[in-house]
Amino acid sequence: FFQYCLSGHPTLPCNVLKFKSTTIMLDCGLDMTSTLNFLPLPLVQSPRLSKLPGWVLKDGSTFLDKELKECSGHVFVDSVPEFCLPETELLDLSTVDVILISNYHCMMALPYITEYTGFTGTVYATEPTVQIGRLLMEELVNSIERVPKAQSASMWKNKEVQRLLPAPLKDAVEVSMWRKCYTMPEVNAALSKIQLVGYSQKIELFGAVQVTPLSSGYALGSSNWIIQSHYEKVSYVSGSSLLTTHPQPMDQASLKNSDVLILTGLTQIPTANPDGMVGEFCSNLAMTVRNGGNVLVPCYPSGVIYDLLECLYQYIDSAGLSNVPFYFISPVANSSLEFSQIFAEWLCHNKQTKVYLPEPPFPHAELIQTNKLKHYPSIHGDFSNDFKQPCVVFTGHPSLRFGDVVHFMELWGKSSLNTVIFTEPDFSYLDALAPYQPLAMKCVYCPIDTRLNFIQVSKLLKEVQPLHVVCPEQYTQPPPTQSHRTDLMIDCQPPPMSYRRAEVLTLPYKRRYEKIEIMPELADSLVPLEIKPGISLATVSAVLHTKDNKHVLQLPPKPPQPPTSKKRKRVSDDVPECKPLKPLLSGSIPVDQFVQTLEKHGFSDVKVEDTAKGHIVLLQEAETLIQIEEDSTHIICDNDEPLRVKLRDLVLKFLQKF
């Protein structure tokens, strides 16, 4: 078993598993942190951004000043943002048979894989994953395509040039692999290769492997996967949550008895408890609005936003915020809010029961009805007519590099009354804010990451007890900024096996068994012989028939009749020739008794020597050696066939035949 690790990002994994004869890709996350090196894409002409000075090298050379701009001591690439793809060189991705997707955040690189590598297989994902994944891709493509940029910078990527750049550009990895965003047709083509699956549905892959998605409790339709054959079970845990939020709870029981458990997608902020953060979010929001300021929440169009809206639904009246408008701006805002209400079977129990009342499972329906929450596809159009301040705006993208959020950062950044509250944990908020400096607006970091924390992981591992754990290397040591927090790492026995980007792991598990079926007629013909109490043996002579990774033992063909005619034997006969069977021997030879027997039969000069593996019986006169070992006996005599046969028969007396 091999695991090819194509992504180094622990929460945006992309691994390929060679399991038996199949090649399975587990997730294809897209690392978007590369976009933080680029200048934001403003929706309306931003004089501030366009006036940023070009970057000049220490020696005064200015050849990069068109590509790189400087803002408050940081250098940014002035070009269309690019993304860091999973490794494509480690193995031939066209050989991937299937791709298993665990949640909508972990499929953002899908078009790059399916449309660029010659991939011909199938992608498996749940329906909400596909639908919401589509929304995320649509929003991404839309946000980038609506701000066309004439210029595309590539000079800085030259290795010689990159070395001269200031950090973090200098240290950016694999810049040559960075790609521009895919297009909508590519998204559609990629999504058309997806086959929808439901939780606990068993999917056979070529008869060799069965894969099953399980609820992971993290997002609508999010799954963990079980990949198993008859004797091996690999669990793939990615982005799971034990908290009670909107999705169906995590199915832990089915992960038991795994030989290998691949663990990815743990919380990115292990020190921030999501409940505390939601509280923090509400307090800061209320405080800002009460002081007459606006609140900007950069977010994805699906996921935690549902929980935030639900929390605010309960909170706004108590906090006296009933008159403050909440705006949700995204090209897919409407679809996201509506989709969430129709995936009843994927929701937690509480929300499912609401559907039968019938009531909308999420209270944001009521917020919309009462006009407290309004949603718009973009800042243009209706929004500009309805816009009232102070207000709260939810919009993307959380990297602050593209999407409507760029506009609000430019608009509200100058006033200290306003607050931007970061709730998505994917981007460092300080890096995200860097091109907007100097900034008067208040910044609050309340990352809400409901994925498993290390305490929960340790409980989970105790509960499901996998034989081996495989995880990204980041999880095997404390976070670099808090090296004393040894509680913030995976602690299990045996210690987890870790991987990093572009590494190939041999999974610590050997195949020992394969299941083979025996045809009934063949089974009928077997006559087991009890060789020890409770253990019976039978010899089987059969033809092993293997097709679609299924193995069947069939009756051997009848021994060929002695040729009645002198016709030439057909060479192309595909039935293998069947030789007469020799009996199998079992048992051991007690040396003392054997010597006595030899003496009875007239060998008087018997000598026994002990060796490391057994004994050598020496018949000096006959110049013959009998080598007795645990699993073999050799009679060595020079060209005296009658003697050999005699000795053989004496040996055989001590052994059982069947």
Next chain:
Amino acid sequence: MTRECALLLPGVCAALADPRQPGSDDTCLEKLLDWFRVLTRFDPTVNLVQDNPCLTEFITSVLALPEPSPSVLSFALRLAGILASSEARFQHLQQEQLLARLFGRDGPLNSALWEDASVRSGWVAGVHTMMHHQPALHFLCNGGGIDVIFTLQGDPSLFVASAASQLLVHVLTFSVESETTNSLSTTDCDWPACAQTIIKHIEDSLQSSSASHIEQSLKLLTSLFGSCRATWTKVLWLGIAKQIKSFLMEETVQVQHMLANLLLKMAWSPVFSDTEGSFWVLVTSALEHLTPVQAGPLAVGLLSLNKCPQDVRMQALTVLLQPMDCILRAASQPLEYPGLLDESVSDPAAVESLLSSKSSCASLLCQTLAHLEQLLSLIHLPVDLPYASLLRSLLAILQFCNGFLSPASPLGSTISRILIHCFRVQKSALDVLAALSERKGCDALLGNLFDVLLAYLESPNTSPTVLKKAFQATSKWLVHLRDLSCSDSQWQRTEKILEDVFLVLQKRLCSHCWEVRDSSLEFLTVLIKCLKDQDEFRQSLLSSEVPRLTENLLEDPESYVRASAVTAVGHLAFVTYFAPESPVTGTQYNKENTIAKLEEILSTDSEGFPRRAVISIFTKWLRQSQLEDTEQFVSRVIQIVERDLDWEVRLGGLELIEVFRSQTISQFGLRECPYAPVSSAVTSSAPWNEPLQTLCRAKLFGFLFRSLCDCDKPLGQRACDILLVLKGNFYPTGTPRDSQGTEDSPAKPSIAWLERTLRQGSLAHNFPTDGSNGVDFQDPESMMLALGTIDFEDLHDELNRCSDHMEKSPQSLLQDILAAVGTIEENEADCY
């Protein structure tokens, strides 16, 4: 015993002994026994049993029953014990041969009923009450009763086992004290026979190999040394000291956990604490040999003792501080700070191993912290603690708990791993931190201290209960900060800390968790109460958003929060509207608006807590003379309050009236105290006129008189108290009641009606609300007449009489029991 009771008693006894009756109510039986205890307590004569032969007959008939109910048999045993508590009655019962049948070998002791714990418990209780005279003691010893008690020490019922142990202590004490003529010397072992049996039993058990027997004897000794301080206990001790010491040293029997308590009880006894020698050596040895968890309670007990040798005290201090010392060492670089303890006197291995185990770390720390808090709460601490190091250690614990401390040692890493997010330890540590604020010597650490506290106040990971404790500790230390001498740098630091505190408070006031909003408001109130006179505090508070956010919370959906907001706003007013030097601008409410807002809450809030808070704030404001036009104000408030359905709000209204009365009386120069000499200025004609008019205009008499008949008694009592004081104000002692020219008042008939109404008791329903009976509560003349005519003293007595004084009498108890029997009989009749 009254005649009525004497008549009822035979019936009751017969009913109780009647096997056809279902088991009587246990409470009734207990009350009956209480009554007999009262009857016999001061009367040793035989009269009770002689005059009421039904009592002995009852016991006889219970004994004659083939299968008495366990509860009745238990009752009979306890009753017999009470009756036999005097020698005369004991002899009487002996003559009737009842005691041997009850408590002897042929009694319940050897019957199947003994299986029932209540019977065994009754037996022990009976013997215990009886054991007040020699004959009883001899009866017990000669009848083999002592052995029964020995057995009962190990009874499966913990109540019986504990009672048996107590009984042995009592018998031993009684035997030694009643039968010994010469005081015992250490060499003299001439114990009375009974005492000797018990002491031998103790010694034998201690030497046995059975842990349970040893435990029983240790329990007995603990309770003996705890209750008896006579010198003979020392003689007893000398006989067993060696054995006890061996328990400390040898680990063959696991009874160490009981030794701490035993030694502590002994340390409190002057018999042992006075001695120089061996006892304290043993205590020191116990401190060394017991595990830190076992030794902790002993150490803290010793440290709160005044009479304790200094070296023992130091040893106890070492035990107590060792976990804190370990924490400090684990948290800091070697030699960075002096530890809490001198390394040469302490071996930290045991504590270190406990602290590095997940199962024991938190509990050991919590125990230690609880002990420290207990010590710090003592006003006169007989020992000086190293406060600064203690504080440093506490801060380390708190930082371990929130993951802010990089440990400097492997032990530190382990502890940090265990303690992260441990709320239990956080709460205990914050409690000690708060207690430490009253001790001196920590000022050098104030910076670190507030850093840690602010980190707790700020962190979203702080749980609401921990936050509350953090608020309490912060307020205590802020008060401490105020009391420090004010240098310039000090002043700047205080200002910065206050600024940070208010910034955090601002956010917490907007929390989505109501408990957090509530404790934030409480914290604010405490701060204002303690610090309102401090300029820096007022400036920081008023320049923050806190006042405005607090006023917003008057409309919080959670009633507890509204109540706390009312209290906070009420106190805030002392810093804003009522403080002439700091005019407030920019808030939603000015003084008038705030009063109006609070009145609105008082009249419309659906929950009681906010309304109670409003009335108590109004009273506070009035008491501090912060309001103008008080007459109008009080009148408005009273009219709102008197309709309130919550009696506590109405009671609050009466408090407001009392404050207003007191102020009005002194304002007009009337005497507050009815016995004070009359000043010449007010002896002019009708001195009562103006104040009475004021009180009448404030409409408080209607409320007062109505409250007299309120169905909630505390209101009646309070109203009556106030009316009595008013009467004293307007009819000073010596003034003839009807000398004010009201003889021919037209109000007379209505006041007579009022008096009649009040005399009829609680008549809340038909009390006039509209004055249709002609009582005009706003007419000064009528009120003067009412105050003069109505006998408030009598009314006061009546109101103060317990409402169940009828039901509590023994007669009613006996009637109740009989009534229950009667019901049964009626039912029986129905069956035919």
